[in-house]
Amino acid sequence: MNKNVSFWELDTLSLAQQEQLLQRTEADLSSYIEQVTPIIEQVRLGGDNALAELTNRFDGSDLTPGQLRVTEAEFDVAATLVDEKTLTAIRFAADNIRRYHEAQKPGEMTMQEVRTGSFVGERFLPIPSVACYVPRGKGSFPSVLLMNAIPALVAGVKRTIVLTPPGADGSVDAATLVACREIGISAVYKCGGAQAVAAVAYGTESLPRCSKIVGPGSPWMVAAKQLLAARIDPGIPAGPSESIVFADSSVDGALAALDLLIEAEHGPDSSAYLVTTSREVAEQAIAALPEHWADMSDLRVEYSATVLCGPMGGVVLASDMDQAFDFINAYAPEHLQILSRDPWQYLGRIENAGEVLLGQHSPSTLGNFVLGCNAVLPTSGAAATVSPLGVMDFMKFMSVAYVTxxxxxxxxxxxxxxxxxxxxxxxxxxxxxxxxxxxx
Known part of the structure; x- marks a missing residue:
């Protein structure tokens, strides 16, 4: 594979070329919408039979309609396949995620006296049901399960189910099932993609219709959520992974390259940029990437090289800090890392980002797995107006008023x-x- 890392010098690019750097793989969903429309209709009309047929076609499995729901026996088998070290990490992450989201939960009711004898406020309630989507095509993601489901449980959602594609043998990722059991979820269904969205939007013989669906997924899934938004709340836009790593001249460019690979390795449809005002840092990062790739699997090298050597990734050199942060805010990244010996000096410059990880000891890896803040974040520029997944995504409030x-x-x-x-x-x-x- 050609591994010539894309290098973008903002001062040499036209406005149109700079605008092109802001694009994501799902910027135009028209072709995906065309493909998923018949899938949605097939599930609507055929229920479990259609869902099983589509799951087998797209995931290479051999499931019958009666095998769509994970059984207790499958949970038991999964528990024997996960080692103690992984189980400890799952419990560690779950505890931090729960603590973070419990602090977000509002009280049952607020009330304030706006004029003497006139009171207004809000009463907070959980939404009735939610489907938490856990992707699998490019890896196994028990962490995504924890990020999606724990805030729903903290909010008090009465019915929380999980959707995840099966492997070719019809099984669900063992660590994902273990994570489900750890946090108290037993309703897990073997389906993914557009067909899974359709199943919970309409309901089937096995899958209940849900009020909302949350979780990241492929452009096909995103297109299905867009088409079915009138039937099911599609949640925050959470498509393919994207990140910006900002590095100033106080850090080693090789460190920036190391962190640049975190989100780039998710898949060839990801986006990842290193933004810096230092040509030296840029050159150090580009030079260090081959060394980092040498310690990665062929698949993750292929994914990340496709991103970093393509039109939606690489190294961006800005002429000054204003230009650098104008680009970052225009991009509104899902993940933003600030690499600097004094990262706090830049926080006030950031207006649009799903999350901001400050300093050389806060790589996205920690946020994605164990810190506790939610890693299901708005993508495709939605961070300009949308917040990370949290407890309030699973709650609603009604206004309450009383006049004496x-x-x-x-x-x-x-x-x-x-x-x-x-x-x-x-x-x-x-x-x-x-x-x-x-x-x-």
């Missing part, structure tokens, strides 16, 4: 003025003097 007898006159007087101005006679009458004759 003493607080009513002032409120009624002002409301009647606005109702009259806007021409709503019923509104105005409801707060007029005629109300008094009905009050005891």
């Amino acid at each position: 007898e003493s607080g009513y006159p002032e409120m009624a007087e002002q409301a009647q003025v606005l109702a009259t101005y806007e021409g709503f006679d019923g509104h105005a009458n409801a707060v007029s003097e005629r109300r008094q004759k009905y009050l005891k």
